[in-house]
Amino acid sequence: MALVTETNQQYYAGAQGFTVQNAAGENSFTFTFDTNLILGSSDPSNINYQKNNFKLYHSVDGLTYNEIVAAPYGPFTLNGNTITLAGNVPQGEVIVCQLKRLDGGNYGDRTAYGTTVEKNYGSYAYVTLNNIINNFIVAYVGQGKLIPSVKRTDLVFHAKRGLQEFSYDTLKSIKSQELTIPPSLSLPLPQDYVNYVRMSWIDALGVQHIIYPSNNLTDSPYKTPVQDQSGVPTQDNFGEDIEGTSIVEERWKTNNTALISQEFNQDQYNAGLDWWGYEWGYGGMWYWGYGQLYGIEPQTAQFNGWFNMNEREGKISFSSNLVSQLIILEYISDGLAYDLDSRVPKLAEDAMYAYMLHAVISTRANQPEYIVQRLKRESSSKLRNAKIRLSNIKLDEITQVMRGKSKWIKH
Numbered sequence: 001m002a003l004v005t006e007t008n009q010q011y012y013a014g015a016q017g018f019t020v021q022n023a024a025g026e027n028s029f030t031f032t033f034d035t036n037l038i039l040g041s042s043d044p045s046n047i048n049y050q051k052n053n054f055k056l057y058h059s060v061d062g063l064t065y066n067e068i069v070a071a072p073y074g075p076f077t078l079n080g081n082t083i084t085l086a087g088n089v090p091q092g093e094v095i096v097c098q099l100k101r102l103d104g105g106n107y108g109d110r111t112a113y114g115t116t117v118e119k120n121y122g123s124y125a126y127v128t129l130n131n132i133i134n135n136f137i138v139a140y141v142g143q144g145k146l147i148p149s150v151k152r153t154d155l156v157f158h159a160k161r162g163l164q165e166f167s168y169d170t171l172k173s174i175k176s177q178e179l180t181i182p183p184s185l186s187l188p189l190p191q192d193y194v195n196y197v198r199m200s201w202i203d204a205l206g207v208q209h210i211i212y213p214s215n216n217l218t219d220s221p222y223k224t225p226v227q228d229q230s231g232v233p234t235q236d237n238f239g240e241d242i243e244g245t246s247i248v249e250e251r252w253k254t255n256n257t258a259l260i261s262q263e264f265n266q267d268q269y270n271a272g273l274d275w276w277g278y279e280w281g282y283g284g285m286w287y288w289g290y291g292q293l294y295g296i297e298p299q300t301a302q303f304n305g306w307f308n309m310n311e312r313e314g315k316i317s318f319s320s321n322l323v324s325q326l327i328i329l330e331y332i333s334d335g336l337a338y339d340l341d342s343r344v345p346k347l348a349e350d351a352m353y354a355y356m357l358h359a360v361i362s363t364r365a366n367q368p369e370y371i372v373q374r375l376k377r378e379s380s381s382k383l384r385n386a387k388i389r390l391s392n393i394k395l396d397e398i399t400q401v402m403r404g405k406s407k408w409i410k411h
Contacts, residue, residue, distance in 0.1 A: 004124065005032065006032070010032070013106060014098060014099035014100075014117030014120070015107070016033065016096070016097050017097070018095050019062070019092065019093070020090065020092060020093055020094075021091065023091050024088070024091075025088030025089055025091060026088060027073075027084060027085040028084045029083050029095055030081060031083070033081065033099065033120075035099060036080075036081060037083070038051060038052060038053040038054075039051075039077075040052050042068070042074050043075060053099060054097050054099050054100060054116070055098050055107075055111075056076065056083065056095070056096070057097075057107040057108050058095055059093065059094040059096070060093050065096060065107040066108055068085070068095075072087040083097070098112045099114075099117050100115065100116045101114060101116065101117035101118060123343075125346060126343040126344060127344055127349055128342065129342040129344065130342075132349065132352055132353070132356075133152065136155060136159075137152075139353070140357055146361060147360055147361070155356065160336055162355040162356060162359070163335040163336060163342065163344065163352075164334040166344070167332060167334050167335040168194070168195075170348065171345060174197050174332055175330070175332070176329060177190060179326075180325070181323055181325050181327060182323075183323060183324075185317060185318045185319070186315040186317050187315060187316050187329070188314060189314050190331060194331070194333050195332055196309075196331045197331055198210060199316075199328070199329055199330070201305065201322060201325040201326065202326045202327065210304060211305050211306065211307050211318070212305075213308060214307065214308040215299060216299075217299065218308060220249055220308055220317055221246055221248060221249075222311055223312070224243050224312075225244070226242040226243070226244040246312075249317065252317070252319070252320075254320060255320055261300050261302060261303045303321065305318060307319070316329070347389040348386040350386070351379070351383045354375070354379040354381075355383070357375055358378070362375070362376070
């Protein structure tokens with residue numbers, strides 16, 4: 001059976017329509033999008049109307065469309081992907097379901113704004129976790145197979161664990177957020193955050209500039225107890241330590257990063273002052289000073305700024321020179337936070353089956369050790385193959401890099 005089940009119109013335009021054929025009219029229409037329809041309310045005045053991931057339109061002639069929100073066809077209900085209208089649509093008239101998309105769609109007032117269609121683009125490259133489990137049962141479970149029987153709950157557990165492990169260093173399911181750094185110089189961690197990949201600030205040309213971790217420059221303390229004159233932490237009426245504000249963080253937020261990075265200061269240069277503020281003659285001859293770069297620290301020899309993880313508050317803190325900057329935060333999740341995440345690239349599908357097979361057999365009693373070890377080797381081998389496939393290295397890209405290496409560097 002073909003795996004592509006949507007028409008081109010359903011996939012690209014996010015729309016599906018029906019022309020009523022029944023002489024008595026019809027009021028029930030089943031849509032076959034790969035994306036499940038979501039209905040909060042068919043009434044635009046209801047706050048739940050915004051939860052809908054589609055809009056429904058009616059046309060008498062197939063040319064002019066109006067959204068269905070009231071009588072004679074509204075309100076309507078949704079059961080699965082079947083929509084039932086309040087009244088029958090006469091023969092020859094048209095009903096169209098438009099999934100929400102960035103440009104508002106092609107029907108009615110073109111206000112079906114959203115990202116439902118765009119989220120479905122590229123979905124063919126993935127297989128859902130539910131299908132992984134179903135396929136595993138067909139291929140590996142049954143009489144005469146390594147696994148005679150197994151609980152579906154066990155397979156769900158191992159599949160989720162496999163997806164988590166794969167997400168960390170194999171699938172590289174990198175997510176990203178476009179954010180602006182506020183005056184507080186802190187941003188909360190994303191809801192599904194596990195670890196960061198990279199942070200960059202974006203200049204006027206849209207080019208990324210990497211923001212580096214502060215490492216040993218500064219840190220955000222996990223505890224900030226208020227101390228008495230003897231240095232002993234003080235407690236409240238309930239015997240718990242009283243927490244104060246962090247002096248370290250306050251100093252980091254208000255510092256002059258130019259004093260760390262030795263960033264060029266035009267005003268000091270024009271005034272004839274060096275980096276430390278000493279007067280060495282007009283023109284700033286000694287501002288950088290020949291030889292002052294000897295032994296320079298790469299960590300501080302840049303002015304892209306720094307960030308550090310504030311575990312106490314669950315936030316990311318940034319250096320003062322990044323205030324109001326537009327940044328891209330790239331991070332990884334474990335692949336289980338949302339339904340859309342619970343899918344596996346088809347390039348890693350075989351590795352997932354091998355992981356689950358080894359996980360099920362290795363946790364069972366009285367299994368021959370040679371079988372467990374064989375499955376472990378197979379799982380590791382297929383995981384390596386998945387990493388190679390997902391690395392997406394192309395011969396043309398390697399050739400381009402090698403050609404660059406062959407250039408002469410002239411002074």
